Structures are given as structure tokens and as C-alpha cells.
Amino acid sequence: MVPKESNPSRKRSSPGGYSESPCKAPSPGKWRSPRRCNGNRDEVRSVGENGNLSNGDLIGSPKSPRKELFRNSNQQLKWNPRGKLLNCHPAQMQTVKHALHVATPPAIVVCREKEQKNILEFCKSCFQQSKAGSLYVCGCPGTGKTLSIGKVKEYFLGWSKEVGVPSPDVLTINCTSLTSTSEIFSQMLVKFELSKGKATNTSPLQHLQDIFSQKKHQSGRMLLMIADEMDYLITRDHAVLHDLFMLTTLPFSRFILIGIANAIDLADRFLQKLEALNCKPVVITFRAYSKDQILKILQQRIMVVLPQIYIIYAICITPYACIVHTSLISVALGYDVFQPAALEYCARKVAATSGDIRKALDICRCAIEVLEAELKGSVTNKETEKVSFHHIETAISRSFKSPVVDIIQSLPQHQQVILCSFVRLSQHCKKNATTLAEAIILIIVYVCDQLNRSYSEICKSTQIRPVGMMDFASLCTALNDQGLLEIAQSRGDKSKKIKLKVDSSDITFALKVHICCLSTSCYIAASLAHDTSIGTGHTFFPELLGKGRPKTRGSSINSQFHLALK
Amino acid sequence: MDTEKALALLRSRLYDPNYVHATFKSSEESNYCKLKFLIMNSISDSCNNSILLLGPRGSGKVAVVDLVLEDLKTQHPDSISVIRLNGLLHSDDNFALKEIARQLCLDHQLLFSKMASSDDNAGFMIDMLKECGLSHKSIIFVLDEFDLFAQGKQRLLYSLLDAMQTVSSQAVVIGVSCRLDADQLLEKRVRSRFSHRKLLFVPPSREDVRRLLEHILYLPKDIGLLSKYVAEFNSKIQYNLQDILNDKKFQEILDSILFIDGAINNLVQFLFRAVSSMSLESGLLSLENFKGSHLCYQRQPKTQILEGVSILELYILVCMNRLECKEQNSYNFNSVMKEYKAIHEAYKTSDNYRDSVCLRAFEHLLERELIGFVDNKGRNLSIEIQPVKLLISPHELYLGLKSRSSCPAILQKLFDHESFR
Numbered sequence: 001m002v003p004k005e006s007n008p009s010r011k012r013s014s015p016g017g018y019s020e021s022p023c024k025a026p027s028p029g030k031w032r033s034p035r036r037c038n039g040n041r042d043e044v045r046s047v048g049e050n051g052n053l054s055n056g057d058l059i060g061s062p063k064s065p066r067k068e069l070f071r072n073s074n075q076q077l078k079w080n081p082r083g084k085l086l087n088c089h090p091a092q093m094q095t096v097k098h099a100l101h102v103a104t105p106p107a108i109v110v111c112r113e114k115e116q117k118n119i120l121e122f123c124k125s126c127f128q129q130s131k132a133g134s135l136y137v138c139g140c141p142g143t144g145k146t147l148s149i150g151k152v153k154e155y156f157l158g159w160s161k162e163v164g165v166p167s168p169d170v171l172t173i174n175c176t177s178l179t180s181t182s183e184i185f186s187q188m189l190v191k192f193e194l195s196k197g198k199a200t201n202t203s204p205l206q207h208l209q210d211i212f213s214q215k216k217h218q219s220g221r222m223l224l225m226i227a228d229e230m231d232y233l234i235t236r237d238h239a240v241l242h243d244l245f246m247l248t249t250l251p252f253s254r255f256i257l258i259g260i261a262n263a264i265d266l267a268d269r270f271l272q273k274l275e276a277l278n279c280k281p282v283v284i285t286f287r288a289y290s291k292d293q294i295l296k297i298l299q300q301r302i303m304v305v306l307p308q309i310y311i312i313y314a315i316c317i318t319p320y321a322c323i324v325h326t327s328l329i330s331v332a333l334g335y336d337v338f339q340p341a342a343l344e345y346c347a348r349k350v351a352a353t354s355g356d357i358r359k360a361l362d363i364c365r366c367a368i369e370v371l372e373a374e375l376k377g378s379v380t381n382k383e384t385e386k387v388s389f390h391h392i393e394t395a396i397s398r399s400f401k402s403p404v405v406d407i408i409q410s411l412p413q414h415q416q417v418i419l420c421s422f423v424r425l426s427q428h429c430k431k432n433a434t435t436l437a438e439a440i441i442l443i444i445v446y447v448c449d450q451l452n453r454s455y456s457e458i459c460k461s462t463q464i465r466p467v468g469m470m471d472f473a474s475l476c477t478a479l480n481d482q483g484l485l486e487i488a489q490s491r492g493d494k495s496k497k498i499k500l501k502v503d504s505s506d507i508t509f510a511l512k513v514h515i516c517c518l519s520t521s522c523y524i525a526a527s528l529a530h531d532t533s534i535g536t537g538h539t540f541f542p543e544l545l546g547k548g549r550p551k552t553r554g555s556s557i558n559s560q561f562h563l564a565l566k
Numbered sequence: 567m568d569t570e571k572a573l574a575l576l577r578s579r580l581y582d583p584n585y586v587h588a589t590f591k592s593s594e595e596s597n598y599c600k601l602k603f604l605i606m607n608s609i610s611d612s613c614n615n616s617i618l619l620l621g622p623r624g625s626g627k628v629a630v631v632d633l634v635l636e637d638l639k640t641q642h643p644d645s646i647s648v649i650r651l652n653g654l655l656h657s658d659d660n661f662a663l664k665e666i667a668r669q670l671c672l673d674h675q676l677l678f679s680k681m682a683s684s685d686d687n688a689g690f691m692i693d694m695l696k697e698c699g700l701s702h703k704s705i706i707f708v709l710d711e712f713d714l715f716a717q718g719k720q721r722l723l724y725s726l727l728d729a730m731q732t733v734s735s736q737a738v739v740i741g742v743s744c745r746l747d748a749d750q751l752l753e754k755r756v757r758s759r760f761s762h763r764k765l766l767f768v769p770p771s772r773e774d775v776r777r778l779l780e781h782i783l784y785l786p787k788d789i790g791l792l793s794k795y796v797a798e799f800n801s802k803i804q805y806n807l808q809d810i811l812n813d814k815k816f817q818e819i820l821d822s823i824l825f826i827d828g829a830i831n832n833l834v835q836f837l838f839r840a841v842s843s844m845s846l847e848s849g850l851l852s853l854e855n856f857k858g859s860h861l862c863y864q865r866q867p868k869t870q871i872l873e874g875v876s877i878l879e880l881y882i883l884v885c886m887n888r889l890e891c892k893e894q895n896s897y898n899f900n901s902v903m904k905e906y907k908a909i910h911e912a913y914k915t916s917d918n919y920r921d922s923v924c925l926r927a928f929e930h931l932l933e934r935e936l937i938g939f940v941d942n943k944g945r946n947l948s949i950e951i952q953p954v955k956l957l958i959s960p961h962e963l964y965l966g967l968k969s970r971s972s973c974p975a976i977l978q979k980l981f982d983h984e985s986f987r
Contacts, residue, residue, distance in 0.1 A: 094611050101613050102759075103733045141758035176724050177688060229755070232719070262755065354758075362761045369607070377594070399762040403620060407746050410768035411622075413825040464825075469959050470867070471826060478827065482622055483713075483745035501747075 093372060096337055099301050100364050105147070110300050111293040112148045118284055119152045119258070124159065126256050127168070127222055132212075132248040134257040134279070136230075138264050139286030142356030145260050148286070149226055156224070168222035168256070169193075175232040181240040184233065192223050205243055212253035223255045230259040231266065238270045245271055249279045257281075288355025294347040297357055298364060302337055338364070342392040349396055359399065366395035404502055407482065408510035414467060415475055416511060419484065421454035423504040451476075451498055569846050572785055579782055580838045583629035584636070586830065589781040590774070591633070597765050601740075602634045604763070608738050609638070609645055609704050614730040616739040616760050618712065620746055621767025624831030627742045630767075631708055647673045647698065647705045653714025659721045663687035670694050670705075688725060695735035705737045712741035716751040723752065727759035769828030775820070778830070779811060782837065783851070810853055819860045836863065868958045871934060872966030877974065878919055878927045879936075881906060883963060884977050886937065886956050896940060896953040899928055913976055925949070 098104060109116070119135065126133040137145050153170060160167040171191040178184055185204035202210070227233070233241045248257050259281070263269075267281055274280050289297070346367075350360040370391045408419065452472055459466035467475070476498060479485040488497040579585050590596040601617070608615040619627045638646055649669045656662040667687040671678035674694070682690070698705050707726060709715055715723055730737050739760075741748065749757060749764070770778065810816050823836050839859035844851050872880075885905040889897045903921060910918045919927075929949070931937045940953040956963075964981055967973050 097611060098613060101733075102761075103614050103731050103735075105733065141755045174728070176721050176728075177685070179684060229724075356758050358758050359762070366761075366763070373603070398764070403746055403764060403766050406766055406768065407620075410766075410828075412769065412828040466961070467826065469962075475826065478622060481744050483747045 093368060096302060097365055097368055100298075100361050100368070102358050102361050104301075106297075106301060108300070109144060109148055109151050110297055111289065112144050112286070115284055115286055116148050116152050116155075119149065120155055120159075122282060123152070123156050123224070123256060127160070127165070130222070130254060132250070132253040132255045132257075134245050134248045134281035135259070136267050136281040136283050137258060137260045137286065138262065138266065138283065140288050140355065141262060142354070142358040143286040143288055144357065145286050146228055149258060149260065153224070153226065166221055168224045170224045170226070172226045172228070174228040176229050178232070181233050181235055184227070184240065184244065188225065208247060209250065212247055212250035212255065215252050221254070224258070225255065226258045226260070228260045230261040231263060234270060241270050242273065245274055245279075245281060249274070249277055289351060289357055290355070291344075291347045291351035294351055294355075294357060294360050295344060298343055298347065298360060301361075338367075338387045338392075339389060342367070342387055342389045345389060346392050346396065349400075353400070363392065363395045363399055366398060367391040370394050404506050405510040408484075408502070408507055413464070414471075415479055417458055417462075417464065418451070418455055418472075418475055418479065419500075419502075419507050420511065421451060421458050422485075422498075422500050423507050424458065425450065425454045426500070426504055569844075573841065573844055573846070575785065576783065576841045576844075577838065580834050580841065583626065584633055586778070586782065586834055587626045587629045587633055589778050597767060598630050598633060600765060601630060602637065605634060605638060605706070605738055608736075609642065612699075612702060612704075612736050614735065614737055615763075616727065616730070616741070617763040617765060618741045618743065618749060618760075619765045619767065620743055620748060622769070622827075622829055623744050624827070624829030625767040625769065626830050627767050628708075628710065631740060631742065635706065635708075645703050647703055648708065649673075649705060650708045651710065651715075653709065653711030656722075657714045657717060659719075660684040660687075662715075662722045663691065666691050666707075691725075692729055692735075695729050695737060699734045699736040702736070705735075707737060707739045709739065709741045712743035713745040713748045713751055715741075716748065716756075720753050720756050723756050724759075727756060731759060769824070770830065775824070775833065776811060778833070779837075783841075810851065810856070813853060816853060816856060819856055823860065823863060836860070866962055866965065868936070868962045869966045869969065871936065872958075872963070873969060875931075875934075875936070875966075876927065877917060877972070878924065879931055880967065880970075880973065880977060881909075881917060882924065882927055882931060883936065883956070883958075884967075884980055885909065886954070887960055887963060888980065890956060890960075898953050899925070899950040902928075902954075909976075909980070915974070915976055917974070 119137070122133065122135055137149065139145050150172075153172070157167050157170070169192050171188060173184065173187060175181075175184070178187075182203075182205065185208055188208065189204050227244070230241070233244070235241075245257065245259075247253055248255055259266075264283075264285065267274075267283055271280065343364075346360055346363050350356065350363065353359075364387075367387050368391075371387050374391075408416065411419075452469065455472065456466045466472075476485060476487060480487045484500075484502050486499045486501050488499070587598070591598050593599070597619075601619075604615060604617060607613075619631070621627050635646070635648055647670070649666055651662055651665060656665050663684050664682075664687055667682065667690050668678050670676075670691065695705060726737075726739060729735050730739070745751070749760065749762065752760060823832065826832075836856075836859055839862055840855040841851070843855045843858050845855075875883075882902060885902050886897070889901060889905055894901070903924060906924065909915070928937075932939075932949075932954075936956075936958055937954050938957050940955050958966075967977055967981060
């Protein structure tokens, strides 16, 4: 089961990690060698590593060689989305998409400086006092917890090297990969090499407890453990989680535990005993991103694309052309890719719903793809096509819109009638409910038989021939498969309980707007409109109520239908 | 000879989902193009992606995925590795990991060990993802019945999607489901990692159905048949098919099929029946073929049972129907007998039988499940007292009565009397 060793030769330069220098071109003449830019990037990197978490002026700093290059040239490199693939390098659009991908790690983690500082301070203080400690990080998904803690780990290791103490042993474990919850202890033993002297009949947990309770087993190194998705360790009796945190309370433990999860109250709910011992873990909350933070992160991601594009253009053009073409990408290229209003709209929308940065990145990528598809189709050769408000809006509607309305509109007719009959039944029930409270509490669960009867009624009134019971049952099953209805298990065919899982207003909306060439859909929609507008006293189809004579079919129906829509 | 070849060709076309769904390959807005665009982008950009395909059963989701993957395999033979999982078989995480490992080993010619634990399998999968990422090979995971993977703790989904959050792996996850709210079933962690791309498979519109019919039913010129025959077939079809397709009756038939289930699968089955009944002498399709196929769809088994039922039993059924119409909620054999006697007094028919004979007829109906007991509680009571109910709808009864030539007119009259259509 060992995979064969393949030659991991990368066929192209990796824009993601800044670890390798893609450019080895010689520097001709007045043109600044790209290696200087590389140096600039090293500067950027080391800014991070030294524990200086300020956002810094990564690009605009006065000492940066790029600023001098800014002065040298007049021309701005334009955002050219249709740029063809240069010999072996991806076009601009691909680079931007790559920069916006969720998987691409950013060089600096912005907007989380405070939290990172807190965690780092905590680790440092534990380290310096040679004490154990536990920390609990919580927050919604997509708020940068794992990423930030990864960075803190790096800073911490760097700091320990600087200070000259033996660096701690670090174990990062994702609790979803454990087959059983108590396996975490055996993994700890293996990683921290503490299994020496373990008797065969003690469990890993007991062995750890022994080690941490006695001084003689100490090796002098601190142990740092990062447990991701910690709520997978929750068992019925909360034992594993509890024992894990208790390990930090033992007298001779030098064990720092950082737990990451989504629930804010995990510590309160599952670790009450620790409170009694006064060793409750420090809780650090990663709040959902606000609109400004999301905007900042997106801009930072796009701007960091710049060195890449610059370098790429720098390498493969002749030296003469370099002077002309290796102009700088203005710092404002970030805005040239996206219209500022569009980016802000995206940030606002995402911040309002979840504050999840993954979603924002996804929407931006989707918008670029929409632009790409548009450019592919269109013939006009506009040089500057930015991602506009319209593209972002399309991308957002694709992500956020539930497909319910589309699916209902595209259902075959009989299935639509079944949904209508459901809505009608529920409306009748609501009318018959004597008090408002009753109407609200009413659980809309119907027996298949009732539904069939209502369905036949609607079919009669709209001149569609109803299907037989068998077909009706299969139609209901098809709707159940799609998740629109829920059919409870029951023995008899006719007495199955059916529940509607879609909002009835969605159904009404979907069918009202659905004007197809068949007049029967108009009838369905109009009959629904009639029912819902019963309170307002409109009577579009008086014959449904049994009053009046049936009007002539044809144009009068359509005109009434249009009236109904207004 | 030729007609048989033509028939064989048409039948093989209908049962090849690739051929059927290739109708929509050329249109820009089709799901095929969108899916292909997405996967090609992921491969050329070497990035990770995930997408969900939603639509009712039989609308061709897996067929489109197969088409796209086949095309990509011919274009980029070495850059794709496909892993298929099904929610019905592999919803348990251990089985799923084992299956992934087995398929990966198969693809890359490695030896698969059945004894490997699920930890090993998981580690293997992550290692393979890294390896393939380094050598620019994309792994495409096709998860069929995606909503079944979303039960329980969703560990498999989480580990797959988490592995895709690193830049070192290159994978595309395609989820196929018929539940529209499949992404609402995901846990919030998993949903955050899943990109919200969705492709909806809606039933085809009228123009699309027309295109599909023409695509399937026209014979190509170069299949080795006599060109005269092909020309005749096609021209007749050109007229014929256009005639047929434009015929109002055909439209009605098509509508009644599509109104129940608009999925392409359903339409293909209808066409298959019609094509199979194509007459071999004339070698051409006619409207009768389609009508015959439609009748098969409209089969009402209970109405067919009614053809074998005796007259007395019919009387009993009609009496029960009348009782139901009179809003009597529960009735039993005795009340049915009362009704039966009342009818005979009113109409003076000749079919008056004794109670014991009627009871025999009643038991026959019970055996055939045309009527049934309301509940199973009254096992100890005798048959005459237990409440019963009808198991066929009035419409089916009406059709059954109409189709019986030997049905006494009185029954029809009794039926027509109620304002039922």
C-alpha cells in the first residue's frame, strides 16, 4: 500500500508559496533585477517571522525598490483579462483566481493581529513560567482560526529559537481523523516520545497522568498540542475532553493545550469541574468578520498578486522591451481587477449573512468566472474589462439563492398541482382555525387520502384529468425524493402522513410568476391567487365559489390572470 | 434486413445514455458545457473545486458527468483520475475510505491490501492527493446520492473537503443528488468548505424535447444500410416525423407523459416502447406506435382486475361506492346488504341473490384486495360486522364498468346518477 515515489517535479512556478524564486533572469541595464523584488518579498516574510504582526507597508514602504521603479516608468500595466497564455506562464486572470482561492495561504494573516498576539502572549508566558496551560479558541467556520494558530505556532517556534530555549514539541491533530476518541492519548504518547517506561497494562491516559504527576519523568521540554475540531472528542460522558484538559492541571505537567472548535460554550458545558479547580481554559473568540475586515482581506489578497505578475512579465520579454514593459503594476491594480463598488458589495453581503471569508473568496472567484465566460462569448475587444457590480451580483445570486423556486417552476404539471392542493388544504385549515394561536401551532401534516381529494378537486376545477391513486402515490414519492414533501413511513398506502417541507409562500410565488403557454398553469396560479386573496374580496374565478355563470374561456381568462398578477 | 438493422440501431441509441444526452452538447447554456468548463478550469488552473448537481431522478445528472469525464479523458489522458462513490453503498466512513484507497490503487497500479485500517486508508488518500498535486494530476471524486453522505457525523465529507483546503492537493468533488436541499443538510463546518456552486437539472422544454426526438429518431446516412432506405426513412420521417411531431394527438400524448414525469429517462422509455413496436414490413414509425406505447403507460391494473370480476361483485362495489358518497364514514357488510336490497326494491332487477352468496362474493373481493378492512383490530369479529372500505377510486370503478360489455345498464345508471366525471 505504499505509493510509488514519484518525482515531484513541478511543471510550473508556484505562485502560492513564496518559498522558491521563480526568476533567474539576468538583469539587463537600467532595469532593476527581479531578485530585488524577491528581496522585498523576503523582507515581507521576515516581517512576519519576527513576531512583528503589524500589517506594515509591504508595498509602499519608502525603502522598497519598487517605489523607485514606480518613479522610473510612466506606463501602468493594464489589467488585460484576455491576455493569452505567455509561453509557459498563466494569464493574469488565472493568477488572480489563484490568489483568491481558499486553499492559497496568504502571506500575512490580516485582521487577526489582536487574537494572534493574545495567543502568542499566552504561550510565551506559559513557556517562561514553565507552567501548563490550556486555551480554547472558538468561532464560526471561516473565521481564520486554524490559519491564525498555524502562524502563531511558527512565530512561537521562531521566538523560542531566538530566545535560545529548546523549542517545544508540537503536535497538531485534527480530531476528525481519530477513529476513537481515546486514541488521542496514544497519539500524544507517540509524538511526544513519552512511551518509555510504559507498563503494558496501563492505558495511554493513565501513563500520561503518571508522567505528569511525577517529577522524575520530565525531560525539560514543553509540549504544545493543537487540537482542531475538538467537538469530535465529545462523548456521552464527556470523559475524554475532560481528561485531556485535566492533564494540564497536574502538578508537573508542562503541557500547553490549544483547542479549536465552533461552539462558544464548550468550555462551560463540558469542563465544569475545571472551574472548580480554578483552571478553566482561557477562551479566545474569533468573531465573524465585519465588512471592512472582509474588504481588507480581499484587497490584500489581490495586491499580493502583483509581484507575481511583475515577475512573470519581467522574465520572458527581451531586455529592450523590458524597459518599456516591465513597468510597475500600480498599487491600485487591486482596484483595477474589481470595481471598488463591486468588492464592497460582496463584502457587505457576506458580512451580513455569515462573516465567513471562504464564502467571500468563493463569490469573487465565481464573479471572475462569470466575467471569463462573458468575455469568451463576446466579440468586442475592450481592453479593460473589470469585474463589475453586475458580475458580483450574478455570483451572489448563484450562491445564496435557493433553487426552490426554479425547481417548482420546472416541475411537471401534476406535481405542481399536488403542491397547490397542499397549499390550499393548509389555507383552509388556517381559515377554520378559530384562534390565531391554533393556526400557528397547526402542524401541516396531511394524510395521503386528504391530499388526493384536494388534488382531485383542483383538477376538476382546472379541467385537468386527475391521475389514479397509483400514479398519485408515485408522484408523491418523486416529490419526496426531491425533498419537497416528506412522507412518513406507514403501512397503508392511503394513510401515509405527508408533510410539506417547502414554504407555501414559495410555492405561491413560483407558480404566480410562471406564465407558460399552457392555460392550465394559469388556472392553477389563478386559483391560488383566488384563494390567497379571499380576504381582500377579489373574485377572479367566481365559478370556483359556485356563484355566477362560468365566463367564456380564452382571452378573458388570460386577462383575468394578468389582473391577478398585478 | 435493413429495417431490422435500423430498429437495432434506434434501440441501441435509446439505451445509450451518452448518445441521448449528447443532444445538448452543442448548446452553450447546457449543463454539460457548464460542468465541462468548470472541470477544465480546475485542471488548467490546478486548483480545487466542488460542485453540486441537483435534479429529479432520471434527468441525466450522472449521464452528463460521464459524458464530461469521457471527453476530458480523451483530451487529457494523464491528468485525470476518477474515484466514484455511492451514498447507498459507502455512507459509512470506513467503507468509503477503503473504497477510495482501492480505486486509487487500481488507477495507479499499486497493490491494495485489504487489511489496512481506516487510519492507513485515510493517510494514504491524503498522501496520494499530495502526490497527484505535485505531478499535476487532478483527482475527481464523484459522490452519487450525496444526501446520504450527509447523514451522521459527515466525517468523510469533512476530511475530503479539508484535504482540498491545502494548495498541495488538486481535487474536484462532484456531488450528485436528487434532493434540492442537499447543501442544507451539511454541517456548518462542511458547508463552509464546500463552494456553493450548483447546477440544476430541469426537465427539458418543448423545443429541447423536439430536438431530442429528432436527434434520436433520424437515421444517419452512413450506417451501412441501403441509402435508398435511409433516404426514404429519413424523408418519410422528415415528413412523417414532422407530421407525427406536429400532429396534435402526438403532442397530447407527449404532454400527458411529460406532465407526470418530465425527466428524460421517462421519455426515453416511452420512445423505446414505441420504437420496438415499429412494424417491420413498412419499416417506418407511425402514430399508432406512439399511441400503443402511451396505452402501456396508462395501464390501470385495478381496472384490469375489474374485467374479471363477476356481476354480483360489481353490484357490491357500486353499493359501497354509493355508501361512501352518502358520507357514511364506516360501513360493514350488513349495511352494504341493506343498500343492495334497497336497490333491488327500487329497480326490480333480476340479480337478487341470497345473503350467503353475497358473502362469498364479498370474500372474493377481499382476497383480490379491491376492498379491505379499515383496521386490523376486529379480527375476532365476524366478517359481516367489521368495517370495510373501498380500495379503488371511483374513477377506476367507472372505467371498469364502462369497459365491461356485459355490465348491466342499471349499474352504469347508478353511477352516472352521481355527478361524477
